[in-house]
Every structure is written in structure tokens, then in C-alpha cells.
Amino acid sequence: MSPRLQLIDGFGRRLSYVRLSVTDRCDLRCTYCMSEHQTFLPRKDLLSFDELERLSLFLIDSGVERLRLTGGEPLVRKGILGFIARLGEQVHQGRLKELTLTTNGTLLAGAAPALAQAGIRRINVSCDSLKPEVYRHITRGGDLGKVLAGIEAAQDAGIRIKLNVVALAQDNRAELPEIIAFANARGMDVSLIETMPLGDEISGREAQFVSLKDVLADLRSFWHVEGVPDATGGPARYYRVAETGGQNGTRLGLITPLSDNFCDTCNRVRITCTGQLYMCLGQDDHVDLRSALRNAPGDEGLCRALEQALALKPKAHDFFIGNAGLALPVRPHSPARTMSLTGG
Numbered sequence: 001m002s003p004r005l006q007l008i009d010g011f012g013r014r015l016s017y018v019r020l021s022v023t024d025r026c027d028l029r030c031t032y033c034m035s036e037h038q039t040f041l042p043r044k045d046l047l048s049f050d051e052l053e054r055l056s057l058f059l060i061d062s063g064v065e066r067l068r069l070t071g072g073e074p075l076v077r078k079g080i081l082g083f084i085a086r087l088g089e090q091v092h093q094g095r096l097k098e099l100t101l102t103t104n105g106t107l108l109a110g111a112a113p114a115l116a117q118a119g120i121r122r123i124n125v126s127c128d129s130l131k132p133e134v135y136r137h138i139t140r141g142g143d144l145g146k147v148l149a150g151i152e153a154a155q156d157a158g159i160r161i162k163l164n165v166v167a168l169a170q171d172n173r174a175e176l177p178e179i180i181a182f183a184n185a186r187g188m189d190v191s192l193i194e195t196m197p198l199g200d201e202i203s204g205r206e207a208q209f210v211s212l213k214d215v216l217a218d219l220r221s222f223w224h225v226e227g228v229p230d231a232t233g234g235p236a237r238y239y240r241v242a243e244t245g246g247q248n249g250t251r252l253g254l255i256t257p258l259s260d261n262f263c264d265t266c267n268r269v270r271i272t273c274t275g276q277l278y279m280c281l282g283q284d285d286h287v288d289l290r291s292a293l294r295n296a297p298g299d300e301g302l303c304r305a306l307e308q309a310l311a312l313k314p315k316a317h318d319f320f321i322g323n324a325g326l327a328l329p330v331r332p333h334s335p336a337r338t339m340s341l342t343g344g
């Protein structure tokens with residue numbers, strides 16, 4: 001089918017990649033992501049699977065090539081594997097180049113075969129420590145064993161894994177080389193992520209912030225770390241560590257929204273589990289796709305809402321994390337919504 005709408009923003013960036021949050025709920029409470037007593041949205045506010053599917057098909061018709069499901073924790077939503085199987089048909093028919101998932105891995109062991117069957121070839125698994133007690137502390141109660149079992153099951157099912165690791169000054173900075181070595185040795189890429197100032201209720205984040213420029217300098221004091229070109233339009237800058245990834249081709253990505261913003265080539269947008277489309281993680285401007293889906297049976301409403309959204313995608317975000325020692329040309333701004341709501 002020919003595209004109904006060309007998703008090109010005011011700066012000429014073609015939006016080919018969408019992150020779709022399927023729930024705000026999660027079985028963990030990572031300290032940098034949620035408050036301990038997080039309240040969740042009423043279920044009626046969430047897009048139903050039928051609405052999520054209708055929206056996904058519309059986006060695919062409009063030229064979206066890659067879809068990443070996220071949350072909250074996508075695998076905690078009841079019925080998610082059936083939904084993924086339905087979207088997987090778009091991969092099998094060649095209409096969607098990639099269907100992927102970001103997960104905390106706690107339910108991955110049971111889900112891995114179904115994910116592979118749905119055409120998912122790679123996923124991101126978030127895990128910030130390989131020490132059970134540190135992992136439990138960061139996630140407020142998580143069981144590292146389940147995540148490691150999930151990783152193994154996914155690899156056994158033929159799914160490639162990238163490990164997402166939020167760099168935390170106090171909790172895991174010293175452990176980062178060990179995590180990179182662990183992942184690369186098992187054929188996994190690693191993305192280190194700077195903590196982003198999302199969510200009003202989360203305190204203590206400034207103390208946990210560490211610039212990945214400093215982490216890179218640390219790594220270079222004992223490893224050979226070479227930059228490698230990448231043209232995915234994604235936020236990471238990629239490296240290869242001769243001592244850990246040089247042989248098997250695994251990479252180290254650094255996601256540095258604060259110390260070095262990555263907006264120039266950004267080709268991605270995010271849709272929350274309530275159908276709010278955010279053109280930039282660091283901005284509050286959004287359009288309401290849920291109303292467009294619920295108020296009109298045809299696609300005209302969606303079309304109009306997306307046109308409005310394209311005009312909103314900013315040239316760059318304007319994150320700010322207080323006194324983190326950053327010299328950024330930004331106005332002080334920290335979106336009130338958490339990553340679990342926007343969809344990381």
C-alpha cells in the first residue's frame with residue numbers, strides 16, 4: 001500500500017522509527033525511573049491492543065520501518081505475546097523491517113520462544129549490575145537470576161541482545177568495565193546511558209549522575225577503545241573495545257543526552273501507553289492520538305494529528321540537570337513525566 005502521509009519533520013528528518021509504550025506498569029521500581037510508591041494509570045486510559053494495532057498499521061502505511069515496544073515493562077501486560085504475534089505478521093510480510101522490544105528481562109525466559117517466532121531478532125535488556133545485591137538495590141527488589149536466565153533463553157532462541165546499562169556514580173560506576181566485559185564475551189552489545197532528568201518525584205539523581213565522557217576516559221586508561229561510525233540515526237555513539245569486543249564484533253554504545261546531545265540526526269518519536277505522541281523525549285509538546293483513534297472510525301483524525309505532530313518535532317531537546325557541571329546551551333527544563341510513562 002502506498003504511504004498516506006510522509007513522516008518528514010520541519011527539519012527534513014524522516015521519521016522511520018517509533019517507540020510504542022504498551023503499559024506504564026512494571027514489576028520493578030528502578031530508583032532513577034520510578035518512585036517507590038509509584039501510582040499507575042487507570043486501565044481504561046491505556047490504548048487497547050486493538051487500538052495499538054490500528055495505530056501501528058497506520059504508522060507502517062505511513063512509512064515507519066522500525067517499531068520498538070517498551071513501557072513500563074512491556075512483558076507484564078496481559079495478552080502482550082498475542083499482540084506481538086499479530087505485529088510480527090507485518091515483519092513476516094516484509095512491511096515492517098524490524099520489530100523489537102526493550103525489557104527488564106524478568107519475564108523473558110518464558111517469553112523468548114514466542115518473541116523469536118514473532119520475528120523479533122534483537123532486543124534490549126536493561127540490567128545495571130551483575131551483583132545480585134546491587135541489582136536488588138537499584139531495582140528495589142529485583143532478582144538478577146531471572147534476568148540472566150532470560151538473557152540465556154533469548155540467546156538460545158536466536159535473539160541478539162543489547163544490554164542497556166544506566167551509569168550511576170554511586171551504584172555501578174566502578175562495575176562498568178566488568179559489565180562491558182561480561183556482555184561482550186557473550187556476544188552482546190552494551191549501551192551505557194546517562195541518567196536523564198525525567199520525573200518530578202525522583203530525588204537524588206544529581207548525585208548519581210556521571211558523565212559518560214568521564215567513563216570513556218576511565219576505560220581508555222586501561223583498554224583500547226576505538227570509535228566506529230554508525231548511521232542509524234540513533235542517539236548512541238559507538239565504540240569497539242579491543243580487549244572485550246574486538247574479536248566478536250560487539251560494540252559499546254554511549255548515550256549522552258546531557259554531556260553531548262544527539263538531536264541532529266534524530267529520526268524517532270515516542271508514543272505513550274495512553275496514545276500521546278511525543279516528538280522529543282526532552283520536550284513536553286505532544287499530540288493526542290488516542291482521541292483521534294477513539295473519536296473517529298476512519299484514519300482522517302490520525303492523519304491530522306500526525307501532521308500537527310510533525311510541525312512540533314524540535315531541532316534539539318533542552319534537558320538540564322542542575323549542578324551537574326554541564327556547560328550546555330539550554331534553558332532549565334526537566335519534563336515531569338518519567339521514562340516509564342513516555343516509553344524508554
Ligand code: SAM
Pocket residue numbers: 026032033070071072073074102103104124125126164165166193194195196197198339340343344
Ligand atoms: N522496563 C523496560 C526496561 O527497563 O528495559 C523498558 C522501559 S525502561 C523506561 C527503558 C529504558 O529506559 C531502560 O533501559 C532504563 O534503564 C531507561 N531509563 C529509565 N529511566 C531513565 C532515566 N531517568 N535516565 C536514563 N535512562 C532511563
Ligand code: SF4
Pocket residue numbers: 026027028029030033034071072073104126340
Ligand atoms: Fe521498570 Fe524499566 Fe523503569 Fe526499571 S527502568 S522501573 S524496569 S520501566
